[in-house]
Amino acid sequence: MIDRNIQLFLVPTPIGNLEDITLRAIRILGEVDFILAEDTRTSQVLLNHLGIRKPLYPHHKFNEHKAIQGIISRLNGGEKAALISDAGTPGISDPGFLIVRACLESGFEVECLPGPTALVPALINSGFPCERFVFEGFLPVKKGRQTRIKELALEKRTIIFYESPMRLAKTLGQLLPEFGGSRRVSVSRELTKMHEETIRGTLDELIAHFAETAARGEIVIVVEGI
Ligand code: SAM
Numbered sequence: 001m002i003d004r005n006i007q008l009f010l011v012p013t014p015i016g017n018l019e020d021i022t023l024r025a026i027r028i029l030g031e032v033d034f035i036l037a038e039d040t041r042t043s044q045v046l047l048n049h050l051g052i053r054k055p056l057y058p059h060h061k062f063n064e065h066k067a068i069q070g071i072i073s074r075l076n077g078g079e080k081a082a083l084i085s086d087a088g089t090p091g092i093s094d095p096g097f098l099i100v101r102a103c104l105e106s107g108f109e110v111e112c113l114p115g116p117t118a119l120v121p122a123l124i125n126s127g128f129p130c131e132r133f134v135f136e137g138f139l140p141v142k143k144g145r146q147t148r149i150k151e152l153a154l155e156k157r158t159i160i161f162y163e164s165p166m167r168l169a170k171t172l173g174q175l176l177p178e179f180g181g182s183r184r185v186s187v188s189r190e191l192t193k194m195h196e197e198t199i200r201g202t203l204d205e206l207i208a209h210f211a212e213t214a215a216r217g218e219i220v221i222v223v224e225g226i
Helices: 023-031 040-050 064-076 097-105 119-126 145-152 165-179 203-212
Strands: 006-010 034-037 056-058 081-084 109-112 133-138 158-163 184-189 197-202 219-223
Touching (some): 006 097, 023 081, 040 056, 119 158, 119 184, 119 219, 133 145, 165 203, 165 219
Parallel strands (some): 006 109
Antiparallel strands (some): 158 219, 184 197
8 A cells, every 4th residue: 555645756766786676665666656757768677677567757857847737737636656767866966856846835745765876885885984974966067166176175074976987087187186185085886786896095096096997887986074
């Protein structure tokens, strides 16, 4: 039986290893009336794997503003929905916030299930203090990037960034003048996947490492605070 009077569930999905989905996530996906997915083709593979057949609609950064009114009308009609992203927790560097806000403003209850997200294992694997941390997601690509880096250089808490493999070496190089070469950094890549690895060292050491070995796959950078 579906939980309480929740109308929208945000359901975390695996960030690599398909075993990383909770029993409740599977049940909720099987019980809702329809599923909103960032990329319906990617999510269809997961749903097929789980044996779940549900109407699946695209919900991504290019259509989320437009789609919201239609979703709210369906929830008004008594339907229940789940939002999933390509990987991890919806709303974490992925669509989610806008539909959650619209639901709450319309008086609908929402619930995010606990589950996979890349930032938590990367933080714990780093070995840096994790009682307090700051999640920065992706740095701005152009405008405001340098200012953000400058501000963060004085941050006391452990800092977590998402980054693409193409930009990793450049980003580490951009951190150098503000953070200094002796600042400790941990880079986790391909978490939960076959080629998972975490490389730890000073900023100077990691810059040297990635100058020799091109980064591949999905990346989280964790930097120790001051
Ligand atoms: N919603 C996701 C979450 O909860 O982590 C994040 C989505 S964001 C669009 C994608 C970024 O998350 C990647 O560029 C990478 O920085 C990080 N990421 C996702 N899966 C990962 C993995 N298996 N290993 C390392 N980083 C990962």
